Amino acid sequence: MDELQAQSEREARILARRKRIQERLAALREGDHGGGKEGEKKEEIGKGKQQIIESKRRLMRVKYRTDQDVTSVRAAGDDRENQHRIAEEQTRQDLRAKLLAEAEQSARQNAAVAMRWADLFSIEVPQDLYTEIEAQRQACERIISSKDALISEVRGELKKKDDEFVKTLKRQAEDIDTLLQYMSRQFVEMQNAFKEELDEIENAFLQERSDLLESNRREMQELFDRRSRLEQDFMDRYLAAVESYQQQLEGHRQMDAEEYHILKIKLETDIQNLEQHLEAMRATYQLNTEKLEYNYRVLKEREKENSSTIESQKKKLSRQRDILSSLKQRYAETDRRYRDENMRLTDEYKRITEQFKDLQSKFRHFELVDTKKYKEVWGMKESEVAALVRQLLQADKVLHEQQLGWEWRPPDDAVFTPVHSSGPGGSGGAGGGGEGGDEEQDEDAAARAREQEVAERLRDGRNWGALGLLCDEAGFLLDAKAKHMIERLPKDEQGLVKAEGILRALGISDGASFDSLMDALSADSTVEMRAKGMGVPAARITADGEKGERGPAVLVHPDDAVRRLKAFVEVYGTGPSRPGGGGGAISGPLRVQGLLRRAAEREQEFWARMTHVISDKGVRVWRALEKQLEKYLGLLQERSGSLRDVESLQHQNNELRALLNQYLSSRINEELQIPPTQVI
Numbered sequence: 001m002d003e004l005q006a007q008s009e010r011e012a013r014i015l016a017r018r019k020r021i022q023e024r025l026a027a028l029r030e031g032d033h034g035g036g037k038e039g040e041k042k043e044e045i046g047k048g049k050q051q052i053i054e055s056k057r058r059l060m061r062v063k064y065r066t067d068q069d070v071t072s073v074r075a076a077g078d079d080r081e082n083q084h085r086i087a088e089e090q091t092r093q094d095l096r097a098k099l100l101a102e103a104e105q106s107a108r109q110n111a112a113v114a115m116r117w118a119d120l121f122s123i124e125v126p127q128d129l130y131t132e133i134e135a136q137r138q139a140c141e142r143i144i145s146s147k148d149a150l151i152s153e154v155r156g157e158l159k160k161k162d163d164e165f166v167k168t169l170k171r172q173a174e175d176i177d178t179l180l181q182y183m184s185r186q187f188v189e190m191q192n193a194f195k196e197e198l199d200e201i202e203n204a205f206l207q208e209r210s211d212l213l214e215s216n217r218r219e220m221q222e223l224f225d226r227r228s229r230l231e232q233d234f235m236d237r238y239l240a241a242v243e244s245y246q247q248q249l250e251g252h253r254q255m256d257a258e259e260y261h262i263l264k265i266k267l268e269t270d271i272q273n274l275e276q277h278l279e280a281m282r283a284t285y286q287l288n289t290e291k292l293e294y295n296y297r298v299l300k301e302r303e304k305e306n307s308s309t310i311e312s313q314k315k316k317l318s319r320q321r322d323i324l325s326s327l328k329q330r331y332a333e334t335d336r337r338y339r340d341e342n343m344r345l346t347d348e349y350k351r352i353t354e355q356f357k358d359l360q361s362k363f364r365h366f367e368l369v370d371t372k373k374y375k376e377v378w379g380m381k382e383s384e385v386a387a388l389v390r391q392l393l394q395a396d397k398v399l400h401e402q403q404l405g406w407e408w409r410p411p412d413d414a415v416f417t418p419v420h421s422s423g424p425g426g427s428g429g430a431g432g433g434g435e436g437g438d439e440e441q442d443e444d445a446a447a448r449a450r451e452q453e454v455a456e457r458l459r460d461g462r463n464w465g466a467l468g469l470l471c472d473e474a475g476f477l478l479d480a481k482a483k484h485m486i487e488r489l490p491k492d493e494q495g496l497v498k499a500e501g502i503l504r505a506l507g508i509s510d511g512a513s514f515d516s517l518m519d520a521l522s523a524d525s526t527v528e529m530r531a532k533g534m535g536v537p538a539a540r541i542t543a544d545g546e547k548g549e550r551g552p553a554v555l556v557h558p559d560d561a562v563r564r565l566k567a568f569v570e571v572y573g574t575g576p577s578r579p580g581g582g583g584g585a586i587s588g589p590l591r592v593q594g595l596l597r598r599a600a601e602r603e604q605e606f607w608a609r610m611t612h613v614i615s616d617k618g619v620r621v622w623r624a625l626e627k628q629l630e631k632y633l634g635l636l637q638e639r640s641g642s643l644r645d646v647e648s649l650q651h652q653n654n655e656l657r658a659l660l661n662q663y664l665s666s667r668i669n670e671e672l673q674i675p676p677t678q679v680i
Contacts, residue, residue, distance in 0.1 A: 025064070052201055062190060063186075066185070099150065119132070345485060392613065393614075397410075399622065451509070454511060457514045469555055471499055471502065474502050474562070477506065478502065506565070528564065
């Protein structure tokens with residue numbers, strides 16, 4: 001089957017080769033028929049190109065004729081090989097049929113012989129047994145003789161193939177000699193044809209060259225004259241442009257050199273820092289490895305020591321129990337003594353608290369007065385700065401539109417946004433309801449009312465869980481003295497006093513701020529999102545406010561409590577209102593510090609906007625414009641001097657012309673033999 005497939009592929013290649021030869025012959029015939037049309041275009045194409053076309057056509061005909069001779073040898077060889085393979089395949093099929101027939105016949109004979117061997121064992125007469133054995137031997141000889149005949153036939157086929165192989169080699173040698181002869185003759189003919197056509201092409205091109213040289217000589221003379229005029233004009237423009245470009249190139253070169261130097265220093269510094277960091281990290285990793293190994297060995301040693309320590313601790317535990325009984329007696333005596341001292345300190349604490357509230361009310365009054373004066377001075381200076389900036393922007397607009405011819409884009413209106421636009425209550429530290437705190441009695445009454453609200457919420461059992469979490473996680477807000485005083489109180493009062501101290505440190509002064517704190521300590525609070533500046537739906541904020549009034553159902557995890565408190569201070573410590581709609585905001589030191597920091601940041605942003613109202617690019621444009629205007633002023637001054645010189649020369653020329661006319665019109669010229677009028 002493989003040989004049949006190879007034979008079919010070979011026949012397909014032969015057919016494809018014949019098709020290509022036919023297409024090439026058709027192309028040559030079309031080229032011959034189109035010779036008449038090409039003859040009409042000889043004058044347009046040119047003698048050299050026309051000769052090349054004719055030479056190619058002739059060479060193609062010669063090549064085709066010689067290729068046919070060479071191809072005929074190969075085609076004849078392929079045809080012989082094809083016929084040989086067909087006969088070979090037929091022989092192979094016949095031999096295979098014979099082998100199959102002989103195998104089938106031999107199998108039947110072997111089966112018959114094998115069946116008769118069993119019958120031989122039942123024969124008891126020697127003569128009959130001999131006769132049967134002889135018959136079996138003859139049957140075996142017939143099988144062997146048929147196989148020997150087939151073997152001899154196969155050997156004859158092999159010998160025949162050897163003879164055919166020798167004959168095929170001889171025919172191939174003859175074909176190769178014939179092919180070499182044709183190829184040699186093709187080479188000689190193609191070489192002679194190429195030489196002849198090259199000579200013809202060279203003669204045609206020489207004739208065409210002489211004609212073109214004559215016509216080009218005349219045309220070149222005209223072009224040279226025109227080129228000389230254009231070169232003169234171009235040289236004038238070129239020199240002017242070169243001078244301008246050299247100035248620009250020198251400026252760019254200086255700028256690029258500075259930028260390259262800065263970038264090079266920066267990159268070298270970064271490389272050194274990274275190398276140092278790499279070395280440090282390697283050393284750290286090595287040190288950590290050694291530490292871990294050392295710790296492992298230490299732990300193994302400690303494990304051994306702990307086993308012995310456990311035994312000793314058991315003995316020590318029995319001794320400590322005895323000591324505990326004695327300490328309990330001492331504790332009872334000390335507890336009675338400290339209760340008395342606690343009562344005394346409680347009275348002193350209440351007295352100091354009243355003094356602090358009085359001082360706080362005075363502080364609120366003076367803070368409002370100072371804030372009002374500061375804002376008045378700030379507003380006056382702010383208006384002056386805004387006026388100067390507007391003058392600067394007007395000057396920038398004039399430079400852009402009148403001097404540069406550019407489109408001027410005004411800055412954003414937010415540049416002139418005033419810093420203190422929310423009224424005095426925006427930076428106050430005590431009041432959340434406006435400026436109605438002129439009377440100290442009303443202020444004290446409002447403060448007592450807010451403290452009463454906080455006290456009521458502290459006694460509400462729904463808030464005890466959140467207050468306990470606040471005492472456990474925010475105890476660091478209390479100073480050392482307050483902690484020491486709280487530790488002396490009874491256990492049932494310590495939690496309440498500690499919660500009041502933490503609320504006072506956070507600036508919780510009314511019920512609304514207390515509810516906001518309880519909401520911040522709930523598990524589903526949005527105070528962190530508001531601290532990050534993310535938007536929160538109004539419905540969600542209202543729900544949070546209502547939930548804060550009822551007390552949080554699920555508290556935040558203790559690990560997140562400090563972060564919630566920080567977010568709470570950032571959200572409710574920077575403005576007078578809270579999302580729930582109430583008027584209570586955080587008061588106290590934290591809120592005052594937050595408001596002062598925000599006010600300082602807004603003032604820094606205001607001065608930054610004022611100082612950068614003209615961008616760095618605009619400043620560079622101003623400097624470049626100033627430099628060019630100075631050059632333009634110098635040029636105008638130089639032109640003014642030149643104009644004055646021209647006017648002076650014109651005046652002198654007019655005087656000389658008048659004097660010359662006077663001399664020419666004088667009567668004395670008539671007395672001269674050669675008057676000046678005849679010479680001029």
